[in-house]
Amino acid sequence: DSRNRMPRSRGGGRGGQEAGRAELVSRSLQSAQHCVAGRDFGTAYAHYLLVLSLAPELRDDVKETFQYTLLKWAEELDSLNRVQDLFGCYEQALELFPDDEVICNSIGEHLFRMGFRDEAAGYFHKAVKLNPDYSDAKENFYRVANWLVERWHFIMLNDIKRNMTYHSAIQKVVRLGCKTVLDIGAGTGILSMFAKNAGAHRVYACELSKTMYEISRDIVAANKMETGIKLLHMKSLDIEVPKHIPERVSLVVTETVDAGLFGEGIVESLIHAWEHLLLQPKPKGKDGNCEEYGQVIPAGAIVFGMAVQCTEIRRHHRLGVQDVAGVHLPASVKFQSLAYSSVDSEETAEPYTTEKISRVPGGYLPLTESFETMRVDFNNLQELKSLATKKPHQISVPVIQEGVLDAIIVWFVLQLDDEHSLSTSPHEETCWEQAVYPVQNLPDYFVKPGDHVMMEVSCQDCYLRIQNIHILNADHGTDVERGSNKNEEESLVLRSEAELCSALASLQTSKPDEIRQICTLESTEIALLNNVPYHEGFKAAMSKVLTALTPNKQMDVEGIGGEMNSGNSQDRNSLHIAPDPFYVLDVSEGFSILPIIAGTLGPVKPYSSVEKEQHRLTLDLISEANHFPRDTLEFWLRCVEDDCAVLQRPKSDKLWSIIILDVIETSGLIQQEMMEKAAISRCLLQSGGKIFPQYVLMLGMLVESQTLVEENAVQGTEPTLGLNIAPFINQFQVPVRVFLDLSTLPCIPLSKPAELLRLDLMNPYLNNSNREVKVQICKSGQVTAIPFWYHVYLDEEISLDTSSETSHWKQAAVVLDNPIPVEIGQEVVLNIQHHKSNISITVKQ
Known part of the structure; x- marks a missing residue:
């Protein structure tokens, strides 16, 4: 209706529009500021959006308050679980400020909290590129980089023996005629490139991790092989012929094995590969071109075990105290570690932990000879299928050394073919750790020669499981008879009913309190209780x-x-x-x-x-x-x-x-937002009240450690056999290595420990955000790293050392990009920067 229409301005024209726009901008700006003061961040955010769309020239003026408003409104949306609105706001903000590191970092934090680590890393990485000095983004990127590109990638790529063995096995079979190859779990794509260089006509590679897929794409292109290697960002279980790859292949190469062999799903992926992606296996005794048949590298594996005494494993998995500082821990509570609880749990969880056994503090004592637990043929589909359904088989191992049974440690020999193999034994110089099955819940852990360690071995839920570990005591008059067939279950024969009764009687202990609560703890939490x-x-x-x-x-x-x-x-x-x-x-x-x-x-x-x-x-x-x-x-x-x-x-x-x-994470780092928590805590203390700890001293020393260097970054092209991989994977190197045991770290100390930093939680005015420390060199060499640890002061007289034998904390180290040669008597100046809870250490040249 024409009567309801707005009258047209006679003065019209541009001047009037400009004046109207200016007035609207001014009013919206005032409203935004008023809403921020009243903590109505949603409305304030809407006003700022209007201001910036009408007056983009004000971007620099309102940037800081807009950032603050956005972050506060995002927190509210997050708490209300309005995820779509949350990311909608961030999208709008990035359109207005595409190169704003604070916004990029904040999006990354929300994504990381929601479990989207790949995407979070992208935003943290972008924030660091936009502002290399932005400490929050750097710290976030370093933390997420450890999730995305696990440290074993660096260690593995520096393991020249492993790389050469895989290279030789792949080269041999490709030259024998296997010209179509699928690389399952490609990682950096190194095995695909070995196959291409050996003369494979067509190579397909699948990688599930988005980050690793993108890294491998860059690496393959840098090595000029992008036309010969087709990369797929997907699980091998989802690959279909001809939808994703045009043909069945004659060779699958993979290294999807963990310390417990099966933990990365190799059995499931190879069953699928044999059924859907590989050519049929070559019948036994039949000749023929390799190209006509399918095969897998590695061809199989032999799994070995050994029973050991190890105080370090014990204190992380078994409670060794009944009273803690006067507090009685009742028998009605049973504490167990995650590795043990997964045995009975319905959830699929790793039933083992992993350790570099040769570097365990305090070492270990073998209680048995090494023994074979299992063999697997990756080229036999029926065997792979039967693994998961096969009943556990019992193993009996004679004890050769008196001691305390703390764990069964496990390693394997990966047989790539009949000529090439790799061992992950603790006696080998290898990139591998070993699987550790802690022994828990026995009435007595002491063993002596003549006893037998009994266990059941199986492959369930794609994990190698060693369970029902117990001791058959020689004093109880029992015999162990092995079945003539090695694969049969081994039976235990007791000489008579009387001996059985006697054995049972000797196992009787005073009736414990009824267990009312099973408490499952992380291994570090059990070490803390101890x-x-x-x-x-x-x-x-x-x-x-x-x-x-x-x-x-x-x-x-x-x-x-x-x-x-x-x-x-x-x-x-x-x-x-x-x-x-x-x-x-x-x-x-x-x-x-x-x-x-x-x-x-x-x-x-x-x-x-x-x-x-x-x-x-x-x-x-x-x-x-x-x-x-x-x-x-x-x-x-x-x-x-x-x-x-x-x-x-x-x-x-x-x-x-x-x-x-x-204050200190068990990893060896300072907890995030610690100083902010301390600031709030000080306001909540009664007069004379205290925060514990009251202050923390950070100590460090200069060392030469080739081990830390190789575990932190790929060292040139030599270990990767001339392939250009280092610059791409090293983007994800992190300057700080965590979860270290300094007592067994292979290194040469070049200085005495020095106090690097004091963090005072009760008196923050004593803290320095930037300080220089002079460290005297006591041995000539090359500084490659600065390990650090803490003395945690509860008050002036009572302190805890995070590097002590009883500590549940591990230590950490800053690894330098380039070694620094030093001479005895020289003084090296370290620059220590402390921002919020983040600490960086650099050597001043």
Whole structure:
């Protein structure tokens, strides 16, 4: 209707439009600023979008406040699980600021939290390229790079023996006529390029990881083979002929094997390959051109095992203490490591851990000879199919050395063909680690010559499983008879019924408490429970703080736990203790019994921030066993709306007496956002209250270590047999190596330990964000790395050393891009930069 139409402006023209636009921009800008002040970030964001679309010339002026608004609005959308809106906002922001490193980094953080590591890495990488000095993005990229391009890629590519053996085996079979090749799990594409160089006509390669696929594409192009190698970004199980590749191939090459041989799914992928992608295998005894038949490299494997004593494995998988700093751990709770729990679990999980056994601190003692556990023929489809369904077979191994049974370690010989093989034995110089099956849940672990170690071996859920490990004791008069057929189950024959009864009687132990809770912990959490100095140190430090805060200094710290927990009011009055408790908050990562230790020290209301329900139930049972009144221990994440708000007051009118922060990751790095957490914590402490630890000293030394160099980057083209791979994979090298054991790291110390940095959580004004440290050289050589560790000070007198024998922490090292030659007596200057929780160490030339 014409009557409802807006009247046209007579003054019209451009001037009026400009004035109107300017007024709208001004009003929207004011509204945006008003909304930011009122923390209405969604509306503020909409206003900023309007401002920037109408007045792009204001981009630089509003950039910082726009970034702040975007990040805050993104946090809100994330918490509301409005994922589509979240990434829609980021897309709009990137259109306006395509080269903004802060926005790129923030998108990466959201993607990483959601599990999209490949995509996250792309944004972190872009942010670092846009601003190489942007510490947050660098730290994020380094952390994600470890997920995307695992460190074993570098180690494997530097293993010249491994590369030459694969090269020889591939060259031999291709020259015999296998001209069509499929590389399963191509990684960098090195095996594909070996095949192409050997004369294969057509090479297909599949790689599931987006990052590795893109790296291999660049590498293949750089080596001028892109026309001869077809790369597929997909699982081999999804490849169809002729949809993805035009033909069945005569050779499959793969190295999809882990320390436990089957863990990367080689059995499943080869069954599929034989059924859908490979030509039929050559019948036995029949001649013919290789091109007519299919075969696999590697052709097969023999798996070996050995029973060992190893204190390092033991302390990470078995609880060696029943009392921790005065807290009794009841028999009603059974602690077990993830490697053990996966045996009975319905979930498919790795039933082993991996270790470079030759570098385990404290070494290991073989208790048996090495023994064969299994053989597999990768060129036999029926055998591969029967592996998963075959019943476990029992193995009995005689003990040759007295000791404590801690683990079965496993390695294998990969038979590439009848001429070439690779061993992953701990006695070999190899890029491989070994699989470790920790022994748990036995009444007694002691063995001696004459005993037998029994176990069941199978391949289930694509994993090599060694379970039901137990000891057959020579004293019980039992015989082990092997069946004449090696593959038959070996039977145990007891001489008589009387001996069976005798053997059973000798196994009887006093009836333990009924197990009410099985608590599954990470191996580092079990090592922490076994770390006596850690818990004793915290107990002593907390006692001092609580004593200082108690008005009456007659408080008997050692005895008060029992008195307080007995609920005896007469005792309470005689100690003149105020009824108000002290509030102690433990925000350690993972499982921690520090709140219970705090609860034994007097009128304390301890709060734990453990997240897993089984861990809460376990702590409740431990509290009960230590006679805590019911509900003494609170689980703080139940009391706060979200875990981001874990640092807040216990009650509206109360403050914390002690806040325990987990400053050091078990990997050897400082926890992310640690200083920010400390800043919040300081505001929540009562007068005289303390943060634990109060400060941390970072120590380091200069070393020469070829091992660290080779584990950190591919060293030129020699180890990769002349192929140009190093520059592409080395983009993902990370300057810091984590999870190191300095006590067994192959290295030559070139200096004494030096204090590199002090991080003070209670007095931040003492911290330096940038400092130079002079280090005296005590041995001539080449500096290739700077290992570092920490002394964690709970107070001025009580400290914990993260490099000690009992430590549950590992150490880390900065690896230099280029070695620096040094002479004895010389002084080297290190520049230490500390930004938020990120630390970088560079050598000043």
